[in-house]
Amino acid sequence: MTRAPLLRLRPGTPVLSRGGGQVQCGSDPRWSFVLSGLTAAEETWLGEVAERRHVTVEQAAARCGVPAERRDEIMTALFRAGVLVPVPRSVGAVTAPADGAADATVLGMLRPDGAGLATLADRARRTVGVVGLGRVGTGIAQQLATAGVGRLVLHDPLPAQVTDLAAGGLRSGDVGRARHDAVRSLLAERAPRMTVRVDDDVAGPDPAELDVVVVTEPHAAHPARYRRLLGLGVPHLPVVVREADMVVGPFVRPGLSACVTCVDLARADADREWPALATQLRTAAEPTHEATLAAVAAATAAGQVLAQLDGHRPAAVGACLEIALPAGLPRARPADPHPRCGCVVLPADGAGTGIT
Ligand SMILES: [Zn+2]
Structure with a gap:
């Protein structure tokens, strides 16, 4: 034996x-x-x-x-x-609450060796960017902190509104503060072992250091916002807030799966007026983040990020997960590479390889 x-x-x-x-x-x-x-x-x-x-x-x-x-x-x-x-050997430092006592057993179920603490130690060495910190973005940051991700880079200089307040989230005293400063304070209090940095660059966090970037946007994902991430080979995930639903995905593995531009081009194929509509939507007021939608979307998005970090295939690779009230259940809509985008064709120089 x-x-x-x-x-x-x-x-x-x-x-x-x-x-x-x-x-x-x-x-x-x-x-x-x-x-x-x-x-x-x-x-x-x-x-x-x-x-x-x-x-x-x-x-x-x-x-x-x-x-x-x-x-x-x-x-x-x-x-x-x-x-x-x-019997597990010792692993590196874990930043999850209670040294990972709550999560290690379940995470161990997903590993052949049962070593859930090794998954948490690996998460503690990872960095995730979160851009856009309304209720859903704040919820994603909180989920990632609880899950034991070691470092977060936050970007959202807009002032917190009363509509950003949430039980367990931002408080009334945060209204008027830059959202990323308010969320950093919240995480410093709730997840003191995690490193949180604010990036004031309007272009967003420096992608080179990031394992994954999550971007929350109103109405429609703007392809231009993701080109830098795509070019640098940084996996990324848009979360789009619409009237009464939120869309998580596609999770983009650059060069390997459909990107935000692919989805945009497919939408234009289905509705030739889409480019004009998208332009109008980008100047429309930001929808509020309803509590249930924000919670489900935040957990769904964080789950995609963690799947990527843990070496699994996120369900949102090649799919948009649509979460609509009143059901509040994620429903996957396939998102295929678009022939006019060409993003999944690996360049001859091999750039984009090494992305898992
Ligand atoms: Zn593409």
Whole structure:
């Protein structure tokens, strides 16, 4: 049997007795499974492994009188099913609240090695830019802080309005302050281990240092705002606020997936007046950020960013996630590379490679 010398039950895995010599590990249909043909001693052993986490799997087997041969046979089955994982080695510093105690177990479920703290340590080394800090942008920053992202760069010099106030967000004393200063103060108080920098450059944060940039915009994403990010190969995510819905996406992996211009060109194909309408929308008043929409959109957008940082494929790659009231459920609309944009054709010099 090929396995690491020291194994433990994957944290967070429920071990359930089904009776008749059957034990079920896990309840999520993606990975739960049933072991059959177990003796009473073996059932007791697996129960102990789940309840007494400080005792090794081997020690528990010996205590319950499970023969070594059967122990190894069952452990092999559990290892192959991903229920037994290596005892984790130490990881780098974690900036998530409570040293990641709330999130490490769940994040570990998404890794073959079960090491959720390693995911959090990796997030602590990442930098995300957040441009536009109304309710939804502030919510995204807060979500990323709670999720343990190490550094944020904020940009939104506009003064905070009363419509930006939210429970857990900006407070009445923040009205009139530059939004990025108010949000920085909020995060300094709530997430003191995270580094937060404000960028006063009207062009936005310096993209070179950023792993991902999120841009919140009213009415319609403006392709010109994203050209620099696209050219520098910085993954980015527009979040567009409309009358009674918000659109998260597409998540742009430069050179690899549809960009903001691709979506704009497709819209112009469907409605030849779109360019004229978009021009008018860019001078229209910013819609307010309704509380439920802002919360769902912020969580959805933060989830896309975290998927990217954690090495997963964000659902908004090649899609716009539309969240409309009253349902408030994200609905994916495909966003394909547009032939007239050409952004997914990698240049001959190889620029754009290395983006994951
Ligand atoms: Zn494009």
